[in-house]
Amino acid sequence: MxxxxxxxxxxxxxxxxxxxxxxxxxxxxxxxxxxxxxxxxxxxxxxxxxxxxxxxxxxxxxxxxxxxxxxxxxxxxxxxxxxxxxxxxxxxxxxxxxxxxxxxxxxxxxxxxxxxxxxxxxxxxxxxxxxxxxxxxxxxxxxxxxxxxxxxxxxxTPNVLGSSGLPARGEGAVTAFLEHALPDVLGADRDRFAGRHTLVVGAGHSAANILLSLAELAAAEPGTEVTWAIRSASPARTYGGGDADALPARGALGSRLREHVDAGRIRLLTGFSVHALAPVDGRVAAVVRHADGGEESVTADRVVAATGxxxxxxxxxxxxxxxxxxxxxxxxxxxxxxxxxxxxxxxxxxxxxxxxxxxxxxxxxxxxxxxxxxxxxxxxxxxxxxxxxxxxxxxxxxxxxxxxxxxxxxxxxxxxxxxxxxxxxxxxxxxxxxxxxxxxxxxxxxxxxxxxxxxxxxxxxxxxxxx
Incomplete structure (x- = not known):
């Protein structure tokens, strides 16, 4: 040997x-x-x-x-x-x-x-x-x-919020307002989200599950708001296969999320990409660009980067x-x-x-x-x-x-x-x-x-x- x-x-x-x-x-x-x-x-x-x-x-x-x-x-x-x-x-x-x-x-x-x-x-x-x-x-x-x-x-090594693979402008200056991966919304991290407005960016299952946790929190904590932003024109990918899924717990995920969006408990923004972030009066303002080239600003207390x-x-x-x-x-x-x-x-x-x-x-x-x-x-x-x-x-x-x-x-x-x-x-x-x-x-x-x-x-x- x-x-x-x-x-x-x-x-x-x-x-x-x-x-x-x-x-x-x-x-x-x-x-x-x-x-x-x-x-x-x-x-x-x-x-x-x-x-x-x-x-x-x-x-x-x-x-x-x-x-x-x-x-x-x-x-x-x-x-x-x-x-x-x-x-x-x-x-x-x-x-x-x-x-x-x-x-x-x-x-x-x-x-x-x-x-x-x-x-x-x-x-x-x-x-x-x-x-x-x-x-x-x-x-x-x-x-x-x-x-x-x-x-x-x-x-x-989580992905950045910027849609071009680069950090959004100002992303490094607002880290105090950002959440990566999997915050424990209903447990240890509850106080950071209760009674506040959270912007969730991402179209995968991390985003879906965080949104469901936030929706449950909103039902128990007045003043809790939830906004969901995705780059695509449709949330169909995130909603998934429902009853067609071989794993029932996973199939039910998209069905529950769709119900919250349809009922208006979660505000959905489509064709959305984060261009810039800036602190504003103890909150964070996200300047977003839409697929048609238009821009708007969404102000939130927390931003969850569920971007992989x-x-x-x-x-x-x-x-x-x-x-x-x-x-x-x-x-x-x-x-x-x-x-x-x-x-x-x-x-x-x-x-x-x-x-x-x-x-x-x-x-x-x-x-x-x-x-x-x-x-x-x-x-x-x-x-x-x-x-x-x-x-x-x-x-x-x-x-x-x-x-x-x-x-x-x-x-x-x-x-x-x-x-x-x-x-x-x-x-x-x-x-x-x-x-x-x-x-x-x-x-x-x-x-x-x-x-x-x-x-x-x-x-x-x-x-x-x-x-």
Whole structure:
């Protein structure tokens, strides 16, 4: 065995996909270390702990992770129950991380600052593939690894409010009024929204769920106002498939939102893009441009940017990455996940070959692998790491036997080229695709969208179509 192969595989991130990678590495007998920036497993998941998933427990657990847990006397939750993020972390991720097979290999408060090759910058080619990866942490520690599985996600890098991919003018000056991702509207963050006017920007499931929470708050707290702004001309995409959705909790989301809009409890602005933001008398004024070129100003107390997330590849700046210039995913994966052509239910099976970069041994998996595409599913991440780990173990037959199954659902198909489809991403998966929820080995896993982890009055999450 070469010195390189005696080094561990470094997994970045101890969330659902990172811990699934660790479970598969353990099963394959490969040495590994998991580097988690937080102080516990599932640190990012715990930040949306008040949110409830759309999919029941039977879909939320990786196959290798379940095998490890089942062998320890772990009591599985009710497989038909819908867990919150806090329950996912406490009842699955934490017990998994505490197993003797994984615990000694986890390093908490280990934030990765940069990844390179030992003694080689990006220009050096000779001997590169046989040179260990050098992983530098923010505290100065350095770790050598034979391969890197980057499951760090995109939670820390939300998209901006500006519609051109750039921050709106003045966006940096009004951060005190902005909310990103998933505020706990009905719980810990209630006082910031009760009796105030909130502007929610975004057309994905995060926006929908936040709007439903705000509508419930408005019914209990006089003076609470809710405005919803979307770039498209129609909210049909957000309303989704209703009764056609394979996950009933998710299908009901759009139906409830439509009821609130139709009743006037939520004011809807369409063809809306944020041009500028400015503080005005303790509030924030958003100057918006409409599709016809006209402008207006909307003044609110809080602005929720439910606009999704984007990857940060800066830690891998000294590696040879081949990123699609549009998606920010690998060139091989980008056309399979392009949201102009696909949504989560129509993404073809993919594994190690589609995730590979010219930098041999480096793989971005999970949400980060999708770049800016807002349609990632947790089930996809589980199958990605199964395939990657099989390849690292030299089992290329298993690595290339990708069995990705995704939900036939009312909210997982888009056909932007079809004018009759409007702005909807809703409709059954195309015939012949054979798509249903699942991961390797047939074990079903959650179609949880980690781009837009969604909030409803009941705190439900797991939609596939992002902002």
């Amino acid at each position: 070469s010195l390189l192969n005696e080094l561990p595989v470094a997994v970045i991130g101890a969330g659902p996909v990172g811990l699934a990678a660790a479970a598969h590495l353990h099963e394959r007998g490969l040495p590994f270390v998991v580097l988690e920036a937080g102080d516990t497993a599932g640190a990012a998941v715990r930040e949306w702990g008040h949110v409830r998933l759309f999919s029941p427990w039977r879909y939320d657990i990786d196959a290798a992770a379940r095998r490890l847990l089942d062998g320890t006397g772990w009591v599985s939750p009710d497989l038909d129950a819908l867990p919150t993020g806090a329950e996912l972390a406490a009842d699955y991720l934490q017990p998994l991380a505490a197993l003797p097979a994984l615990k000694p290999h986890l390093r908490y408060r280990a934030r990765v600052e940069a990844i390179s090759r030992l003694g080689l910058d990006r220009l050096r080619t000779a001997g590169r593939d046989q040179t260990p990866f050098l992983i530098r942490l923010t505290d100065g520690r350095e770790i050598l690894a034979r391969a890197v599985i980057d499951a760090s996600g995109t939670w820390g 997330f984007r990857p940060d590849h800066s830690i891998a700046a000294e590696l040879r990455l081949d990123l699609d210039p549009v998606m920010g995913a690998t060139r091989a994966l980008a056309p399979l996940i392009d949201p102009n052509e696909h949504s989560c239910g129509t993404v073809p099976p993919h594994g190690v070959d589609e995730l590979a970069h010219p930098e041999v041994g480096y793989y971005a998996v999970g949400m980060k692998s999708y770049g800016r595409a807002p349609t990632f599913l947790m089930a996809t991440g589980y199958e990605q790491v199964r395939s990657v780990v099989a390849a690292l173990a030299g089992d290329w037959e298993a690595a290339r036997d990708v069995q990705l199954e995704l939900p036939e659902t009312g909210v997982c198909n888009s056909n932007p080229a079809d004018p009759a489809a409007g702005d909807s991403c809703c409709g059954p998966a195309p015939a012949g695709k054979g798509l249903s929820t699942g991961v390797s080995g047939g074990l079903l896993a959650t179609p949880l969208n980690l781009v837009t982890l969604d909030v409803a009055p009941s705190g439900q999450t797991g939609g596939c179509c992002g902002s």
